[in-house]
Amino acid sequence: MRTTGARRSLAWLLVTWSLTRLVLLLFVLKVFVFPGPDVTSDVSVIYQGWYGTLRTGTFPQHDVTWQYPPAAALAILSPGLLPLLDYATAFFVLVCVTDLAVLALLAYAGRRPGRSLRGAWVWGVGVPLLGPTVYARYDVMVTAVTVAALLAGARHPRAMGALAAFGALLKVWPAMLLLAARRRATWVSALVTGATIAGGFALFMPGGFAFLTSQRDRGTEVESLGALVFHVARHFGWQGEVRLNYGSIEFLGPYVSEVSTGALFLTGAAFGWLVLWRLLARRFEEHTVADAAFVAVLMFTTTSRVISPQYMVWLVGLAAVCLYFPASRMRAPVVLVLLACFVTVLEFPLYFANVVASDGLGLTLLFLRNGLLVVATLLAARTLWRATVPRTLPTPEPAQPAHTDETPVTS
Numbered sequence: 001m002r003t004t005g006a007r008r009s010l011a012w013l014l015v016t017w018s019l020t021r022l023v024l025l026l027f028v029l030k031v032f033v034f035p036g037p038d039v040t041s042d043v044s045v046i047y048q049g050w051y052g053t054l055r056t057g058t059f060p061q062h063d064v065t066w067q068y069p070p071a072a073a074l075a076i077l078s079p080g081l082l083p084l085l086d087y088a089t090a091f092f093v094l095v096c097v098t099d100l101a102v103l104a105l106l107a108y109a110g111r112r113p114g115r116s117l118r119g120a121w122v123w124g125v126g127v128p129l130l131g132p133t134v135y136a137r138y139d140v141m142v143t144a145v146t147v148a149a150l151l152a153g154a155r156h157p158r159a160m161g162a163l164a165a166f167g168a169l170l171k172v173w174p175a176m177l178l179l180a181a182r183r184r185a186t187w188v189s190a191l192v193t194g195a196t197i198a199g200g201f202a203l204f205m206p207g208g209f210a211f212l213t214s215q216r217d218r219g220t221e222v223e224s225l226g227a228l229v230f231h232v233a234r235h236f237g238w239q240g241e242v243r244l245n246y247g248s249i250e251f252l253g254p255y256v257s258e259v260s261t262g263a264l265f266l267t268g269a270a271f272g273w274l275v276l277w278r279l280l281a282r283r284f285e286e287h288t289v290a291d292a293a294f295v296a297v298l299m300f301t302t303t304s305r306v307i308s309p310q311y312m313v314w315l316v317g318l319a320a321v322c323l324y325f326p327a328s329r330m331r332a333p334v335v336l337v338l339l340a341c342f343v344t345v346l347e348f349p350l351y352f353a354n355v356v357a358s359d360g361l362g363l364t365l366l367f368l369r370n371g372l373l374v375v376a377t378l379l380a381a382r383t384l385w386r387a388t389v390p391r392t393l394p395t396p397e398p399a400q401p402a403h404t405d406e407t408p409v410t411s
Contacts, residue, residue, distance in 0.1 A: 006111060006117065009117050009121075010107060010111075010117070013103070013107065013117070013120055013121060013124050016124050016125065017099075017100070017103055017124045020124070020125075020127075020128035021096055021099060021100075021128070023128070024096075024128060024131075024132055024134070024135050025092060025096060025135070027131070027132035027135075028040050028092045028132045028135045028136055029089065029092065034131060034132050034349065034350075035349070035350050036348070036349030036350050036351070036352050036353070037348075037349045037352055039131075039132050039133045039136045039349050040088060040132070040136045042136055042137060043087070043088045043091050043092070043136050043137075044087070044088040046065060046247075047076055047087070047091065047138075048087045048088065049063075050063070050066065050076050051076055051077060051079070051080075051087060054073045054076055054077055055077070055080075057204070057205055058205065058206075058207065059073065059205060059206075059207040059208055059210065061207040061210045064246050064247070065246065065247035066210075066211065067211050067246070067247070068170075068171060068211055069168070069169045069170060069171065069172060069208070069209075069211060070169060070197075070198065070201035070202075070205065070208030070209065071166060071169035071170045071197060071201070072138070072169075072170055072171065073201075073205070073208075074170075075138040075141050075142075075170065076138070078090075078091070078094055078141075079091045079094060081094070082094070092135055092136075094141075095135045095138070095140050095141065096135065098140050098141050098144045099127060099135075099140055099144075101144060102123055102140075102143065102144045102147050102317065102320075103120055103123055103124060105147060105148060105151055106119045106120035106123055106147065106151075106320055106321075106324060107120040109151050109324060110324055114326070115324055115325070115326070116323060116324055116325070116326045118323040118324070118326075119320040119321055119322070119323045119324030119325075120320065120324075122316065122319050122320040122323050122334060122338070123147075123316060123317065123320040125338070126313075126316035126319065126320070126337075126338050126341055127140070127313060127316060129338065129341040129342045129344075129345060130309060130310070130312055130313060130316075130341050130344060130345055131309075131345035131349070131350075133309045133310055133345070133348065133349065134309075134310060134313050137310040138170075139171070139310040139311070139313045139314065140313055141170070142167055142170045142171045142173075142174065142314070143313050143314055143316070143317035144317075145163055145166060145167040145170065145174065146163075146164075146167050146174045146177060146293075146314070146317055146318070147317050147320065147321055148163055149163035149164045149167060149174065149177055150177060150289065150290050150293065150318075150321040151321065151324070153177075153181070153186070153289055153290075154286055157181075157183040157185040157186040157189070158185050158186065158188075158189040159189075160177070160181070160186050160189075161178070161181070161185065161186040161187060161188065161189030161190035161191075161193065162189045162190065162192075162193040164177040164178055164181075164186075164190050165189070165190040165191070165193040165194035165197070166193060166194075166197065168194065169194065169197050169198060169201075173297055173300065173314060176293050176296040176297055176300070177289070177293045178190055179274060179278065179289075179292045179293060179296050180278070180281075180284065180288050180289045180291075180292035180293070181289060182284060219245055219246075219250035219251050219252045219256050219260065219305075220250060220251045220256050220259050220260050220263070220305050221248045221249065221250050221251075221305060221306040221307065221308070222242060222248075222249045222250065222251060222355060222356060223306075223307045223308070223309075223347065223348065223355065223366065223369075224263070224304060224305055224306055224307045224370075225263070225302060225303065225304075225307070225370050225373075225374070226259045226260065226262060226263045226305060227251055227366070228363075228366060228367065228370065229255075229259050230251040230253075230255075230256070230259070230358075231358040231362070231363055231366065232358075232363070234358045235358070238253070238254070238255075239253060239254060240252060240253020240254055240255075240256060241253055242356055248306060248308065249356060260305050263303055263304065263305045264305070266303035267299075267300060267303045267304065269303075270296075270299035270300060270303055273299070273381070274292075274295075274296055274299070277292075277384065277385060277388070277389065280389045281388040281389050282388065282389065282390050283387065283388045283389075283390070284388065285327060285387075286325060286327075287322065287325035287327055287328040288384075288387075288388060290318065290321040290322045290324075290325065290328065291322055291328055291329070291330055291380075291383075291384055291387070292384060293318055293321075294315070294318040294319060294321075294322050294330055294333070294380060295377075295380045295381050295384045297314055297315060297318055298315060298333070298337075298373070298376060298377040298380055298381075299377055299381070301314070301315065301373065302370070302373045302374055302377045307370070307373075309344050309345070309348045312337070312340065312341050312344050315337045315340075315341075316337065316338075316341065319333075319334040319337050319338070322334060329383045329387055330380060330383060332379055332383075333376040333377075333379050333380035333383065336372050336373075336375055336376035336379070337372075337373075337376050339372055340369050340372040340373050340376065343365060343368050343369040343372065344369055346365050347362070347365040347366060347369055351365060
């Protein structure tokens with residue numbers, strides 16, 4: 001009966017994936033037009049422009065929208081693997097294939113004894129909640145590497161380290177997978193892989209690390225947590241402006257630098273909490289690495305100066321791996337993240353004009369989405385702390401009295 005139920009679940013999962021991804025492809029290929037701004041222009045204009053530069057063996061260093069680690073070049077160049085298709089179509093097809101690969105990994109691993117297909121369902125349902133934007137960015141590719149790393153972690157620590165390092169050189173955040181890694185082999189593999197790939201790019205494609213200083217002058221992106229200050233302030237006479245800056249729509253003007261600094265302070269505080277947690281944590285279970293990565297990425301996403309819609313797919317991937325482990329306690333935060341994904345597609349691209357205008361609908365959607373992320377972050381952090389950090393530190397046992405041969409006298 002259990003085998004029959006698992007087969008039915010897999011069948012329904014495949015049907016769900018097929019139907020939802022067909023809809024996503026129809027939108028990004030413009031068979032149907034999704035309301036709001038054209039989300040595919042990043043691929044057809046920006047990515048394709050970078051493709052032409054990267055093919056010459058150099059990075060687009062003078063383009064302020066290039067803000068990625070060097071291995072991102074591989075994702076941008078990947079449509080060249082399908083020369084019979086135009087660049088944008090090839091990119092969308094490769095993202096769809098990568099999406100299917102993630103589902104296959106989670107479904108295959110979820111059928112093992114002591115594992116669950118819930119993770120595969122989270123991926124199958126969570127990705128389409130983000131709408132066509134998720135297929136018009138390379139973040140699904142990065143998330144696929146991360147999911148593979150976490151699934152490999154228990155049995156193949158070296159593979160986990162190598163994949164985490166490669167993922168970090170694609171888009172930095174996968175480095176957080178190493179937060180709860182305890183095996184020396186994982187760290188050694190990550191360091192060797194990272195140094196090898198980074199060294200190769202440094203030798204053969206100079207300029208790959210210019211991204212480290214490319215965001216100094218960024219403002220506060222209109223969808224971020226800090227942006228809520230200015231959305232409200234605009235109704236009380238704030239004299240700043242909203243404009244395209246560093247590849248995203250940002251607030252620029254009075255007090256923006258202070259709010260951006262506040263966001264960096266919150267990110268620093270989150271990092272400090274994670275360091276403290278790592279020092280005090282004592283109870284590590286097989287799902288702790290995935291849970292810790294989920295919490296870390298939640299913290300850094302929520303406190304960031306930029307919360308782009310595609311960032312949510314990172315959380316969906318990590319949430320899927322958490323629920324692949326039946327013992328994970330992250331179910332409630334995962335549900336909140338999935339709800340936040342649905343609200344995200346409403347605020348971008350569906351009602352993005354309302355968000356930019358800071359009107360009632362735009363404010364409501366932003367407060368709801370960012371509020372869900374804040375609650376999910378706090379709940380996930382508390383859950384991780386309670387599951388891994390003992391309430392009281394172990395105390396030394398009292399010293400035993402010295403043994404003597406004297407027999408006690410009783411009266």
